Amino acid sequence: MFFRKRTALLGFFLMSASSLPQTAVQTESRARAFRLWITAGPGLFWIILFLLIPSAVLLGIGFLSSNDYGSPVMPITSQPFQQVAGFSMLGWDDGNIIIFLRSLEQAGIATVVTALLAYPLVFFIMTRPESVRPLLMLFIVLPSWTNQVVRTYAWLELLGPNAPLTWVAHALHIVPPDLGIAPGSFAVTTGLAYNYLPYMIVPLYASAERLDWTLVEAGRDLYASGFKLFWHTVFPQTIPGLLSGIIFVAIPAFGDYVVPQLLGGDRALMIGSLIANQFTETPDWPYGAALTIIMLVFTAAGLIAFRILSRRLGGSGEATI
């Protein structure tokens, strides 16, 4: 939805900026082609420039050898992909498989926690007067205007050894006396939920706004109440929003490494930091490129699987973006 709006706006801007000669011979089909270019063109340009070209470059690098300092050189080889499979100078190990599963687990946790938090919040906002709803939504979105690293640092301070929340944890004997809540797995879950909550709330709110309340009333007439009422009347209607929310949260959470690095005590690598390291601290560009390609393949496969799933579950409504 956002995307379509943005392209339309861009198209409008381009049209008003350029003064094209309007000749009488201009045919209807030409005008249609022009409209197509003006609306789809910017998106196409964006995808080619920032997705297809870089991916093609990465694909090329992924099949090159790396020299002693990790730069890509000839000849062509499949070694980077063997490294992805776990073969290194130290022999085979299961490190990469564990990193992959760990990232998957992280994406799962982020998705489940944000969904559980988002439902009550969305219906709280929905039941407020119409005039305050946009304001409440603004409060939800506002924090994501600052950088993720900055926000995560803030959590590091909030959950550190000298913070009030930690004193509570000390009193309850959840955390040993000299340590903070951060770093730890609870801090990671908190950080992930905080970072990705808006991405779950916005699409859920969009589908909740179009909710057909007559179905809920019908449910009430049939003496359904509480959870049953929600499960049979409300939940099915919000599935399209939920599915887009899952896509918006799970994919970036899969590649995220800022949160586990800062709030998790960096005990374990995530797939995102494994890739970043191959271009910086422990350079091996072909290996990093191969990792990226494999990650992109998995992400694309996940998206396709989701599309199929959303068609089955959502009935008429596909995942709305």
Next chain:
Amino acid sequence: MIKMRILLAGCLLAMGMSSPRIAQAAETPVLNLFIWSSYIDPALITAFEKKYNVKVVETDYASNAEMSAKLKAGGDAQYDVTVPSSYYVPELAAEGLIQPIDHSQVPNYKNLIAKFQNPSYDPGDKYSMPYQTGTTGIVYDPAKIKNPPQSWAALYDPKVNPNFPFVLPKGEGRDQIASACAYLGLGFTCSTKEDWLKAAKLIVATKKRANFAGFVDETPARDQMKSGLIAISTAYNGDIGQCYADGSCKTLKYFLPKEGTEQWVDTMAIPAHAPNPKLALEFINFILDGANGADLSNWNQYASPNQASQSALTGILQTEMFTPSAADEKILYFLPPLEGAQYKLFNSIWTSVLQ
């Protein structure tokens, strides 16, 4: 019509005003400086600009790895001077990312302290000249950790610090493996696969301790120390000197571990395809001037490798923390450079530690 004429006149006026400015900008030579953030006194930049009638454009980076990656991605033709750490110089040279320095254009080279001339990481100072230097030690909060031994045991022995959060630096793993080797009695400059693997094992065991709070580089770790998030960490003497000087970390204590530690050097080098290499040489010579070197150190509180600057250093820079005693000199080492297949092997080991 009148409107058109006014518009035309306006355009001409604008052109007349802007064209000499454009011409001037083209004439003023530009020095593109690629340097660690907050690592050069803005007053020194202004002084250099005035003296040579040039403009300096500063671009910052946060790690050697970031700098190296940007040079590889075409930055070697964008910047005139870059400031790699000593152990990165051989790598940049082998990759053809930096060019040899014409010593005849840097007469102030003679000002350097003898131990910083012809160093092991860059024989004959072919590619680099020292910018600033310092030591890597251990900083701790004495209120939490009482009388730790002056040893790497303060970090690696769980009995010394069983409870309080501590961090190890992240970086490229060079300092960590070296310090773990030193603690295990294998020497700070260990360079065989067997020694590295033993050191790696120690670090893996260390990061499993409940009070391990992550891999955090020295400068951010210093800030976490100041806000009480952690109780002990490795640190650069200059970083601690800075917060001693501004009074923000007066209670913290700093020492050099007795098994040996790093004498680090940040150097100045000229990227292979620098747009203005002649000006780069002028800049290097300018920094190596005695008075300028002292200004630089007095501003950022890092030690100066420049003999001619020593007498003009002020405050904490005159203490033993910055001018190591003869006894300290014996435990200070340059990190040995890694070359060829060694480098790849080291990276594989470090990656397996992080996993």
